[in-house]
Amino acid sequence: EVQLVESGGGLVQPGGSLRLSCAASGFTFSSYWMHWVRQVPGKGLVWVSRINSDGSTTTYADSVKGRFTISRDNAKDTLYLQMNSLRAEDTAVYSCARASYYDSGGYQYYFDSWGQGTLVTVSS
Amino acid sequence: QSVLTQPPSVSGAPGQRVTISCTGSNSNIGAGYDVHWYQHLPGTAPQLLIYGNINRPSGVPDRFSGSKSGTSASLAITGLQAEDEADYYCQSYDSKLSWMFGGGTKVTVL
Numbered sequence: 001e002v003q004l005v006e007s008g009g010g011l012v013q014p015g016g017s018l019r020l021s022c023a024a025s026g027f028t029f030s031s032y033w034m035h036w037v038r039q040v041p042g043k044g045l046v047w048v049s050r051i052n053s054d055g056s057t058t059t060y061a062d063s064v065k066g067r068f069t070i071s072r073d074n075a076k077d078t079l080y081l082q083m084n085s086l087r088a089e090d091t092a093v094y095s096c097a098r099a100s101y102y103d104s105g106g107y108q109y110y111f112d113s114w115g116q117g118t119l120v121t122v123s124s
Numbered sequence: 125q126s127v128l129t130q131p132p133s134v135s136g137a138p139g140q141r142v143t144i145s146c147t148g149s150n151s152n153i154g155a156g157y158d159v160h161w162y163q164h165l166p167g168t169a170p171q172l173l174i175y176g177n178i179n180r181p182s183g184v185p186d187r188f189s190g191s192k193s194g195t196s197a198s199l200a201i202t203g204l205q206a207e208d209e210a211d212y213y214c215q216s217y218d219s220k221l222s223w224m225f226g227g228g229t230k231v232t233v234l
Contacts, residue, residue, distance in 0.1 A: 004169075035223065044126065044228040045162075045170070045213050059222050095169065102176060109223070110160040110215065112181065114169040 002026040002113040004096050009118030016086050016122070022079040022096030022115055030054070030074035033099040035111065036081050038092035046092075049081065050099070064090075086122045093117035127152065128214055128226035135232040136204045144229045146197045146214030152224065154195035157217040161190055161199045164211045164228075173212070174199060201231070209233045 008020040022034070036048040049060045049070040058070050069082040079096050095117035099109045129147040136142040146159060153159060161174040172181050174190035177197060187208075189200045197216075201208055214226040 037225075044211075045164070045215075045225040047223040047225060050223065061222070097170075100175075104158060104176065105156050108158045108176065109217070110158075110172065110175040111162070111170070112172050112175070114171075116167075116169045 002098065004098065004113055004115035006094065006096055006115045006118040009094065009120045011121045011123065012086055013124050014087060014122055017082070017084045018086065018120060020081040020083065020094055020118060020120070022081075024077045024079065024096075024098070027098070027113075029072075029077040033101075033109065034070075034072060034079045035097045035099055036070060036079075036094055037097055037111075037114075038090075038094045039117070040092045048094070051079070083120070086120075088122050091120060091122045093119050126227040127218060127221060127224055128216060130212075130214060130226040130229045132227070133230045133232065135234055136201075137234045138204055138206065140204050141200060141202045142204060142231060143201075144199045144212055144214075144231070146199070146216075146226050148195050148197075148216060148218075150195060151220050152195075152216045152218040153192065153197060155219055157219075159190065159192055159197035160215045161188075162213045162215065164213060166211070170213070204231075204233055206233050 003025045005023045035050040051070045067085045071080045097111040098113040100112045101107045101109045162170040164170040177192040
């Protein structure tokens, strides 16, 4: 059974830093692209970042570019999100998601497994 | 405001059919990027409902179906059941903005 378990959330002051982790099990972690998605309580899902299977390429939403860093340790089956210069608007539940793909006029990615998320609260 | 537009809410009585639209543009759905749908109950992990516009993963009831045309897509739920009450999100890819979700639609079973 595929399992994704996030940890590392908590209360942090504006300008502070936090590192989230996502422990994966039940599948060959090193074969999949992984993503972070966040949800402000009461609002919708927002894509944050992605990393390819070997960690060599990354992409970020404009709202976090330059402040957040996605990484992975395939030996530990773990995905990370380093969040720096945190702002109040970064307050959200952060979830990791596994991406599967198929080739249909180019690779098409979708999220076939998700974690339940970890809450990050940025407040003084 | 999401680049993929969904109605904030839809409702229906048990047994009825409801549809949720997802409207994009020529830089995402209209550019040939497929649409995927997720069901989300607050406090739980989102679940994949439809991938590649029309495909259901194993275990998803055939009451759920998807379609795509032009710059829009739709999710239909037939034979609405109380357990279908949840938030539903469409997702696609945008050539300028990367991966993206619709704003979400709350389905209420009357």
